Each structure stands twice: as C-alpha cells, then as structure tokens.
Amino acid sequence: SQQGEEDPQALSIQEGENATMNCSYKTSINNLQWYRQNSGRGLVHLILIRSNEREKHSGRLRVTLDTSKKSSSLLITASRAADTASYFCATERGQLTFGSGTQLTVLP
C-alpha cells in the first residue's frame, strides 16, 4: 500500500517559474522525505522534515508539513531545465513508504 500520494502526477512549467508539488498521506508519521529521480537513475534524497517541524529550506527547495492535514508540499523556486525529473515523497513510520511521484518538466 502507498502511504503518500503526490499531486499533480505531472507538471510542466517554464524555466524561472516556481514548481509546487503536494503530498498527502493517511497515518501518523515520524518524518517525511522528498526524493528526486532523473530518468533511468536511482533516487537522490533532497530533504527530510520531521513531524514536529513545519517548514524547512535547502537552497531553492522549501518543504512544508501540516500534520493536522496530513499533507506536505515541495516548492522549487526559480526552476531550471536541470530540475526536470520525477519527485517522490516518502513517509517514514518504521520504514519508508513512497508515493507514485510527480513528473516535473521544466521547459527552457
């Protein structure tokens, strides 16, 4: 079963625009993580936000977590063509459970 579900499934934006991806989950969690996957490659960890945190930043990434709504969002600011990839949220509750991902395309 998949705990996290991303929305939208696919997103296409112009370079320089911001990209927002959302993740909803069903049960309580210890932390929520976001990963990126370039086509044909393994996943790369982007950011981890703990259940007692509400917002976290890393470079052009901003993640929010609302445990009352069981949702998280990943914002990528000033997107670049190199940001084109699939983005996955993963909820941790003893083990990581991944969503099905958002395919982001950034057009040059």
Place this chain on the structure above:
Amino acid sequence: IAGITQAPTSQILAAGRRMTLRCTQDMRHNAMYWYRQDLGLGLRLIHYSNTAGTTGKGEVPDGYSVSRANTDDFPLTLASAVPSQTSVYFCASSVDRGRDEQFFGPGTRLTVL
C-alpha cells in the same frame, strides 16, 4: 567506490531461471533495502536488513529472498523468475533503519520473458 553499486545494470531472463541481483555499499551503513519500481506505482519495499545477519520482509516479499552475511553486501535472489517480476530493482542503504535518509544505487532493469 563511493556509495552503492548494483550489478548487473540490466538483464533479460527466461521464466523459471534463478537470478541474483548484487548490491554493495561502502558507507558502513547498518541498514539496507531492496525496492522494485513499476510504472505508476512508485517504489515498493521487497526486503530489508537492519544490520548484518538480520533480514526482514517488506511489502512485496513473495518470490524473493535476501541474505546479509556482512555489512557491505545485500544480494537479492529470485529463485524461479516469473514475468510479473519484470521491473527495475533498486538497492538502498541508510545509517540505521527507519529515520534516516536513504542512499540509492543506480538500479537493475530486469526483464523476465
């Protein structure tokens, strides 16, 4: 090497054959994992290991076995491959199981005919 390596990169296998996917990490991580990734389904956990000498079942363990004889290696074996095991397989590791970020290998693309 740095990180996690997987072998082979890809494989085409006849149904009924036995196959072992190899995974090696050099980060001295305690925990290791095997996932399969199918189109539209994200990653699903097959088996995991908290530390050398221990293994556990994930969400989709049937048809797969693992062993963890030492810290670095975590092979995944398909005893008798079936077409539904056609997938991309990823090995991952983390310092400890549960609350840490995971580091992923490049994946093995397996096709069972």
